[in-house]
Amino acid sequence: MSDQERRDSLADQAAAWVPPWERPAPPEPDPDDSDAPAEHPDPDTPDTASESSADVPPSPDLGTGAPSEGRDRTKISGEGGVGDDAGQGVGGGAGAEGVPAKRGRRRAAPEPVPAPVLDDAELRGALEAILLVVDQPVSELVLAEILEQAPERVGAMLDEIAAGYTAAGHGFDLRRAAGGWRLYTRPEYATYVERFVLDGQSVRLTQAALETLAVVAYRQPVTRSRISAIRGVNCDGVLRTLVGRGLVEECGTEADSGAYLYRTTTMFLEKLGLNSVDDLPPLAPFLPDDVEELADATR
Known part of the structure; x- marks a missing residue:
């Protein structure tokens, strides 16, 4: 064959070539046609389709969503995305039926067990x-x-x-x-x-401690100098005793003088059986009749 004939033959082949995506699909055999002869592969010819699909597990039944027996639940679906059991793509591809990929559903948190209701x-x-x-x-x-x-x-x-x-x-x-x-x-x-x-042991507070405690209870928060002024005597030692027994405590300082302020504690309320200092009895019944005269005399 001359060079001119060879070039004409190659040009004819190129003109007659059809791309694979434009080629018509081969007709599928009708499964109901029982007269069609079964095709038996040649034992000497390797089955390329079986070899190429050996590494890819078969897809599950999309109608039921059940995975194939003995296979992992993860399947290949769509255009390269990894699908779940329902065939929906979790990766970048679409589902088996062209459905866009969806993310996997989160499991709902278990509801707390209600506490038993006591009668x-x-x-x-x-x-x-x-x-x-x-x-x-x-x-x-x-x-x-x-x-x-x-x-x-x-x-x-x-x-x-x-x-x-x-x-x-x-x-x-x-x-x-x-x-x-x-x-x-x-x-x-x-x-x-x-x-x-x-059992015969006396643990009572002294009269000075009771008086100091009463002043703190009714005038709280109050400074040490104010307590001493009300009682007319120095009460530093008695106040330390009350603090040591947990009946009185410090509660900050006075804004003007910077002196420590004192108040009664929770133990004080507990010992007297009171819920708050507002439950203390009023002082009016215990005051003398000439209290105003005494107050004026001390000024």
Whole structure:
């Protein structure tokens, strides 16, 4: 073949060449056609389709979304994206049916287990058991957290218990003190309790300590010099004793003079069975009739 004939043949082949994406798809065999002969591959010819697809696991059934048996749940879907069991692309490609890729759904957090609701009898017994062992007043919020109940229900039950003790005439009662609840003996039985607890030992405060404590309680916050002026004597030693026993504490300084201010403590309220200093008895019944004359004489 001459060079001219070879060039004409190559030009004809180039003109007749059709790109693969424009070529018509081969007709698929009809599965219902039972007369079509089955194609048997040549044993000597390697199956390129099987070899090329050996590394890619078969896709799951898109109708049911169930993964193939014995295969990993991660599958190849769309245009290179990694799909989940429903065939939706998690990677950069589209799904198996052209659906845009979606992110995987997050699992909902498990709902907290609700706390058991105690009946009134069990709640009453639990509160009484705790109040018998506390060494200081305990608030309703603390009791509600321990028993895992609503604070409103715990407060109502405490009021009911206190009213029941008073109505039954027990030797003890339940009272609010220092912002909490605690069991106390009744004042009418104080002599018997003192006889049992003290056993002949006196732990009373001195008259000077009682007077100083009263001044701090009714005039708080108050400075040391003001206490001494009210009592008419130096009260430094007595005030140190009250601070050491935990009945009085420092609470800052005065703005003008910079002197320390003193006030009563929670232990003071606890020992007297008071909820706040507002529950202190008024001083008017204890003042002398000529208090105004005495005040004018000291000026």
